[in-house]
Amino acid sequence: MNQRGPRFAFHDRLPDAGSFLGDVLAGLSRPRKELPPKYFYDERGSELFEAICEAPEYYLTRAETALMVARAGEMARRLGPRCAVIEYGSGSGRKTRILVRALKPVAYIPIDIAREQLQATAAGLASEFPGVAVMAVCADYSRPLALPELAGSGARRRIIYFPGSTIGNLSVPEAAVFLANARRLAGAGGGMLVGVDLKKDAARLNTAYNDARGITAEFNLNLLRRVNRELGANFDLSAFRHHAFYNAAHSRIEMHLLSLKDQRVRIDGRTFHIRAGESIHTENSCKYSVDEFRRLAGSAGFEPAACWTDPEKLFAVHYLTVPG
Numbered sequence: 001m002n003q004r005g006p007r008f009a010f011h012d013r014l015p016d017a018g019s020f021l022g023d024v025l026a027g028l029s030r031p032r033k034e035l036p037p038k039y040f041y042d043e044r045g046s047e048l049f050e051a052i053c054e055a056p057e058y059y060l061t062r063a064e065t066a067l068m069v070a071r072a073g074e075m076a077r078r079l080g081p082r083c084a085v086i087e088y089g090s091g092s093g094r095k096t097r098i099l100v101r102a103l104k105p106v107a108y109i110p111i112d113i114a115r116e117q118l119q120a121t122a123a124g125l126a127s128e129f130p131g132v133a134v135m136a137v138c139a140d141y142s143r144p145l146a147l148p149e150l151a152g153s154g155a156r157r158r159i160i161y162f163p164g165s166t167i168g169n170l171s172v173p174e175a176a177v178f179l180a181n182a183r184r185l186a187g188a189g190g191g192m193l194v195g196v197d198l199k200k201d202a203a204r205l206n207t208a209y210n211d212a213r214g215i216t217a218e219f220n221l222n223l224l225r226r227v228n229r230e231l232g233a234n235f236d237l238s239a240f241r242h243h244a245f246y247n248a249a250h251s252r253i254e255m256h257l258l259s260l261k262d263q264r265v266r267i268d269g270r271t272f273h274i275r276a277g278e279s280i281h282t283e284n285s286c287k288y289s290v291d292e293f294r295r296l297a298g299s300a301g302f303e304p305a306a307c308w309t310d311p312e313k314l315f316a317v318h319y320l321t322v323p324g
């Protein structure tokens with residue numbers, strides 16, 4: 001790699017389409033039909049998600065970005081010099097830029113399933129921060145993966161950055177396993193900076209996932225459009241309605257696609273019967289109080305080292321460390 005110009009490498013480790021088909025068939029075969037939310041993010045899905053982040057009702061991105069702007073200097077001091085930042089799900093990279101500007105890490109390793117967006121974001125970061133070695137990995141970070149070699153980067157510690165409250169899209173037991181894997185990847189002396197949406201009144205949450213312009217509804221339905229296009233299925237999109245609500249018993253927003261009629265869908269030679277009023281569960285978005293999340297991180301072997309929240313207490317960024 002050229003040491004003076006942008007230092008940029010791209011590693012393609014995306015699983016083949018077979019895992020998408022297998023996950024869709026398995027999800028639709030369950031007594032309560034479901035589809036994994038990681039498949040929302042094809043090119044159109046990534047664009048729709050960016051539009052959600054701009055929607056006035058979706059406070060999460062604005063609250064977290066403002067928190068990063070206000071506290072990135074303090075966060076950088078806590079994390080220390082010569083970090084390698086490993087980001088799960090790089091998205092548009094807006095919050096990352098704020099962190100990288102303050103922290104000046106030696107290396108930045110974004111891992112994302114959305115190939116086009118990852119390429120654009122990582123290349124942009126590499127030219128904006130020529131002092132940072134950028135090694136993008138196109139992969140599904142929910143599965144075990146090998147990282148590019150960091151030995152020559154001069155990094156002193158690995159910091160996993162997981163913004164956006166994407167951890168909320170895992171169930172609580174899944175999040176515990178995920179955090180334990182992240183702790184192993186960060187290694188002794190490493191850490192994790194993770195954005196988590198806070199519990200709040202149900203009305204505010206319901207509004208955030210039911211925006212007036214219907215962008216979230218379109219994002220949800222786009223999953224079926226993707227299954228039709230990539231797996232040759234025949235979902236009739238006009239026969240489904242977006243349904244998102246706060247389930248207080250589980251402290252989570254649930255997103256579903258509600259079938260408006262009795263219908264049969266064919267995928268890869270299999271037929272699935274969906275009754276009128278039956279739904280396909282497409283996403284959970286769990287909400288945690290600061291203490292609940294600290295306990296969860298502690299159960300995964302992290303030490304909760306710091307937590308920053310915005311003045312309205314909408315969102316939290318936790319810094320977790322691995323004992324050295």
Ligand code: AVI
Binds near residue numbers: 052164168169285
């Ligand atoms: C990516 N993730 C944190 C978003 C969320 O809020 O759970 C995805 C999303 N779903 C609907 N709106 C946004």
